[in-house]
Amino acid sequence: MKQVYLDTFGCQMNVADTDRMELILFHSGYQRTLEKEDADLILVNTCSIREKAEQKTFSLFGGLKPLKRANPDLILGLTGCLGQQDGKKLLQRMPYLDFVMGPDQVEGIAQAVDRVRTTGKSFVWTGFDQEKAYSIPEISGDLPQTPGASAFVNIIKGCDKFCTFCIVPFTRGREKSREPEELIAEISHLVSRGAKEIILLGQNVNSYGKRGLKKAMPFHELLYCIAEIPGVERLRFTTSHPNDFTRETIRAYRDLDVLQNHLHLPVQSGNDSVLNTMRRDHTIAEYLELLTELKSEVPDIALSTDIIVGFPGETDAAFEDTLTIMEKVGYSSSYMFAYSPRPGTPANDLPDSVPEEVKKQRLQKTIAMQSQISQQQGQVYIGEKVAVLIEGRSSKPGYAFKGRNPQYWNVNIQGSDLKTGDTVTVEIEQVSGHSLNGKALL
Ligand code: SAH
Ligand code: SF4
Ligand code: F3S
Numbered sequence: 001m002k003q004v005y006l007d008t009f010g011c012q013m014n015v016a017d018t019d020r021m022e023l024i025l026f027h028s029g030y031q032r033t034l035e036k037e038d039a040d041l042i043l044v045n046t047c048s049i050r051e052k053a054e055q056k057t058f059s060l061f062g063g064l065k066p067l068k069r070a071n072p073d074l075i076l077g078l079t080g081c082l083g084q085q086d087g088k089k090l091l092q093r094m095p096y097l098d099f100v101m102g103p104d105q106v107e108g109i110a111q112a113v114d115r116v117r118t119t120g121k122s123f124v125w126t127g128f129d130q131e132k133a134y135s136i137p138e139i140s141g142d143l144p145q146t147p148g149a150s151a152f153v154n155i156i157k158g159c160d161k162f163c164t165f166c167i168v169p170f171t172r173g174r175e176k177s178r179e180p181e182e183l184i185a186e187i188s189h190l191v192s193r194g195a196k197e198i199i200l201l202g203q204n205v206n207s208y209g210k211r212g213l214k215k216a217m218p219f220h221e222l223l224y225c226i227a228e229i230p231g232v233e234r235l236r237f238t239t240s241h242p243n244d245f246t247r248e249t250i251r252a253y254r255d256l257d258v259l260q261n262h263l264h265l266p267v268q269s270g271n272d273s274v275l276n277t278m279r280r281d282h283t284i285a286e287y288l289e290l291l292t293e294l295k296s297e298v299p300d301i302a303l304s305t306d307i308i309v310g311f312p313g314e315t316d317a318a319f320e321d322t323l324t325i326m327e328k329v330g331y332s333s334s335y336m337f338a339y340s341p342r343p344g345t346p347a348n349d350l351p352d353s354v355p356e357e358v359k360k361q362r363l364q365k366t367i368a369m370q371s372q373i374s375q376q377q378g379q380v381y382i383g384e385k386v387a388v389l390i391e392g393r394s395s396k397p398g399y400a401f402k403g404r405n406p407q408y409w410n411v412n413i414q415g416s417d418l419k420t421g422d423t424v425t426v427e428i429e430q431v432s433g434h435s436l437n438g439k440a441l442l
Contacts (some may be wrong), residue, residue: 004030005039009056010047012201012238013032013103013172014080016152018045020136021079021109024378026144028110036067041113045081048167050340057082061094073117077101079109081171085344087126090278095122102126102171103157107136133212138185143193149391149421150234150404151195154178154184155222156202160407161241163268164279164347165311165339168203175204176212180222184229190229196421197260197389198226200237206244220248227256233423234389236408238264239306240399242282242290254297261298262408265291266306270325271318274311277350284325291329302332302377302407307366310339310359312350319362323369332377332407335436336366371433378409378431386411390418390425398439415440 004025008018021043022032033039042064047053061078068074078090084102091097098116105112112125114413120403134157158175159168187198200222202208209217226235235258242265254261265287269275272283294301306321326334338359341348354362386405390413394402399412401420413426418440428438 001031002029002040003033003038004041004043005033005036006043006045007060008013008045008080009053010045010049010081012152012199013154013157013203014045014047016154016201017080017106019152020106021045022108022144023139023196024107027139027141028113030391036064039067039074041077042067043077043079043109044063046078046080048082048085048171048342050337050342052340054082058093058160061097065094065096074114075099077109077112077116079103079106081167083124084126085167087124091122091124097121100124100126102128104129104327128173130350132176133214134178134183136178136186137182138189147190147193147195149195149389150197150199151190152199152201153183153190154202155183155200155237156205156208159203160207161204162279162346164277164350165308165342165345167342167345170197170344172203175207175210177208177210179203179213180217180225183222184225187226187229187232190193191229194421195295196231197236198232198425200226202237203239204241205237206240206246218239218246218248219244220246220252223249223252223259224257227258234406235259236262240265241269242280242287245290247293250294250297253301253379255293256442260406260408261301262304262406263294263301264304264306267325267329268306268308269311269314269318270321270323271314274314274318277313278311278347284321287325288328300407302409304333304408305329305331305335307336308339309362309366310354312339312347312353314339314354314362319365323365326366326369326373330373330377331370332409333374334366334370336363336370338363348376368414374434375431378434378436381405381428381436382412382431383428385425385427386436386438387423388413388440389423392420396435396437405436410435412437413440414438415442417442 052118079101083100134244156177158173208219388403388411390403394412424440427440428435
């Protein structure tokens with residue numbers, strides 16, 4: 001078999017796309033290698049959410065150039081969101097690239113590689129697929145790898161929200177959902193191959209079912225359907241937008257034992273005026289009201305968020321509002337970012353008013369605030385017995401395995417006779433960062 005080296009930047013959707021390309025290529029004669037030097041084909045699945053993500057891609061390609069020079073038969077492809085965004089410009093900047101593709105072309109990866117082999121010419125494939133429906137057909141036969149204990153399943157692609165800072169609606173196109181039957185078949189297959197937990201993926205999962213289905217189906221109904229599939233022990237989803245998060249979904253948390261008590265509900269900023277300029281279309285009061293209702297139904301739910309600091313027009317006082325909301329909600333964890341202007345987005349036309357230095361200081365403050373909150377939140381578990389799905393070996397010295405509790409905390413586990421895919425009861429002894437450490441009870 002030929003060898004393919006795959007590298008991925010960006011979100012879980014990109015990770016899922018890379019897995020899909022690995023599967024398609026496996027059926028056209030490529031197996032994955034972890035050594036670039038051994039590869040006949042190198043694919044970099046890129047992200048353009050912030051400038052830093054782009055820079056990482058460019059420096060990676062800088063390192064690949066000598067490999068191509070040494071082996072002209074090596075095929076180099078750039079896929080993903082940066083490909084969609086910059087298309088032809090990337091071929092001009094990196095003439096040693098063989099092809100550039102966008103995220104909507106993932107299903108065509110084997111054809112792209114064939115085309116390079118047969119024509120020897122470079123090209124760009126960045127059209128959005130014209131199909132009304134979104135389908136990821138099952139590929140029968142052998143798999144390049146067995147699923148882990150926790151498996152991701154794309155349920156919706158694209159985003160129609162157009163938050164003013166965000167490139168995703170431009171790189172991933174309009175929202176389209178997959179048919180429930182296709183999802184149920186895929187999940188049943190994953191479970192039969194050993195997956196215990198299913199994480200439903202999309203940029204805005206709560207919009208599921210609005211477009212692209214033969215018959216509209218709201219997101220919460222999908223949750224109830226999946227919960228019925230025998231063998232699904234845990235169910236999660238990410239990411240949610242506060243405006244599409246419904247009362248029915250709150251009820252699903254209450255009704256469905258398999259739906260784990262964690263919700264990632266990005267707030268971005270704690271200030272109404274900033275939220276308005278971001279076009280998030282809700283206020284902080286509305287966000288908090290939603291959480292109050294959720295907590296009244298599911299008291300032990302853990303919440304996590306995304307935060308952007310230094311958005312245009314964010315004053316010191318507006319930034320303080322972000323620290324306040326973080327403290328008030330008590331997030332178990334946060335992904336925190338300094339605002340990065342993205343070409344073509346509406347916010348790019350606003351003056352990037354917060355100096356880089358101030359963005360950095362604000363980012364440091366949110367990180368410090370979050371680690372303090374995580375420490376407090378984690379204390380709740382000390383001495384408690386929590387159910388942990390084991391996902392693999394722990395890298396923490398003295399701990400054999402790692403996994404997650406229902407609230408999505410990392411848990412490092414001491415114990416013997418454990419194996420990946422088991423759910424064990426762990427007595428928590430320590431908190432460090434967003435991890436809990438403890439020992440398995442037999
Ligand atoms: N669909 C998800 C997340 C999309 S991208 C949602 O709506 O929540 C993940 C996160 O990256 C965003 O939530 C936001 O916090 C951050 N992000 C997106 N664009 C950014 C930009 N231009 N600069 C800094 N952070 C950004
Ligand atoms: Fe981007 Fe907003 Fe869509 Fe999330 S909801 S992907 S932040 S446009
Ligand atoms: Fe990045 Fe595209 Fe995901 S921009 S965050 S890889 S949707």
